[in-house]
Amino acid sequence: MSVNPRVVHKRRETITALPLYYSGHLQRKNSNEQDFKKFFGELRGTTLFLYEDDTQHTYSEKMNLEKLKSMELVGHYQQKVPSTFNLNLHTEKVQLKMDNLDKGMEWRGYILTVIKKEVPSKLLPGQRLLLEEVLAQEKKRVHPGHRPPLPPRPDFLCAASPSPKHPKDEPDHKASTMPECFFKVSRDEAEKMLEANPEYGSIILRPSTRANNYALTLRQLTASGTAMKNFRVTPAKTGFVIELDKPVTLSSLNDVISYFLKKTEYRLQPYRASQPYDTSIDVPPAPKCINISPPLPKTVPKAQVAPMKRTETKPEESDYVVPDDCAPEYLDLNQSKSQFDGELREALKSRRANIYAANEKEELSIYQNQASSKSQSVAVQWDKDSSAA
Structure with missing residues (x-):
């Protein structure tokens, strides 16, 4: 079942992330090879991607033509025989062979246009129009903002300026940190x-x-x-x-x-080589400048002046010492206190008697008033009954 060419081109564009300018069948031979190898080539940007056939999604080899020095035709101009071109790169020399001279000149025109950033002369109007569109697209890819060139910087700023950083859309593969499981092995x-x-x-x-x-x-x-x-x-x-x-x-x-x-649902793990471990413990020698003798006891300095002796006078046996609680002032204070307590009790007792007497008088008067009012009401009722009879 054949694969749709549009699907193939879309997948290749996703992998390479470069616009397609020209494509076709060709043959390539390096300087150290004897025979040509057949490929399907695509010129994307300044890179020539080589595929085994026109249905392969991923490229087999690629050639960076950005530093191409020259592309010259080998032999004479012959229409009906394959044409061969010598490509002089900065590191090697490569030969490309096309089916005929017209295909070879088309390849040469597209390659020189994207590398030299100018359209070759002596072209037909239709070919010039196509190459001008490719040149405009390549300039837009290389310089997307079309910003005007900056003025030259002074010497002192150029000396102090830091090294330029890589743009965000072009990651630096060499400066990126490598995983721990990376090993330079076959x-x-x-x-x-x-x-x-x-x-x-x-x-x-x-x-x-x-x-x-x-x-x-x-x-x-x-x-x-x-x-x-x-x-x-x-x-x-x-x-x-x-x-x-x-x-x-x-x-x-x-x-x-x-x-x-x-x-793999974390069933696989990155390869990490085992680190060697020591199997013995070395005791370091004792330092030579350490004094291990016990510390000397601290000495208290002697006083310059001899301390004075304190003499205590003891009472003679014949003298009598009166206790503090039996002093005359204490006895007078106790007597006055007991006398004051007695007077206070008498005053409270008389006050209580007066209060009780006043209460009895008040209750007696209330009782007499109630009794008199009751007798009056009985007399009035009696008069009413007698008059009615």
Whole structure:
């Protein structure tokens, strides 16, 4: 079943995060190779991505053409034979072969336009229009704000200015912190480490055989035994891409490890090598400048003046000492107090008698008044009865 080309291009754009300018079949050969290899190439930005065929989602190789020095045609202009171009890069020399001269010149025009930032001369009007659109799109990608250039800075500010930071949309892969399970080992060495020491962990992040790429080696327990799996992790403009059936883009390598831990329900753990432990205790020697003799007792200084002796006078046996409670002043005070208590009792007794007498008189008068009023009412009633008779 063929894959829809639009779906393939969308997935490739997600992985590379670069606009597509030109694509087509071509062949490539490095300086140390004898035969050409067939690829499907895509020019995205200033990078040439090479795929095994036009249905592959992830690229097999890529070429950074940003520092391209020249692209020259090999041989004479012949229409019906494949055309070969020499690309002089800053690190190596590469040859690209196209099916015919027209395809080769189209590739050359697009590559030189995005690298030199100018449209080549001697083009047809339709070709010039297409390349001008590509050039405008590339300038917008490289300089999104179209800000005017800043004036030159003074020398003293240039000396004190800090080093420029990487823009937010281009993460620095080299400066990012590497996970603890990263080891500079090959695929076979990583599998041997996981097989020999399963108690240390089951995930190793390692460099890939491709330049500037990474790979992840896992050791999993299955019903039939242990299985080793390897995944490719590719750096991209927005972070790192795990090349799965549906590629996953994450911001850092630590997030890549966390993604695998979550997907395996934390049954796998990052590989951490064992740290050596000491098995003996060394007693340090005693310091030489410490005095271990007991402290001397403190001496109290002697007084300069002899203390005066206090003499106490004792009463003679013939003298009689009168106690304090039997002193004459105390006896007079007790007598006056008892006399005052007696007078107070008499006054209270007479006051109480007067109160009782007054109360008896008042009760007697009330009783007499009630009796007289009762007798009067009886007499009146008697008169009424007698008159009625």
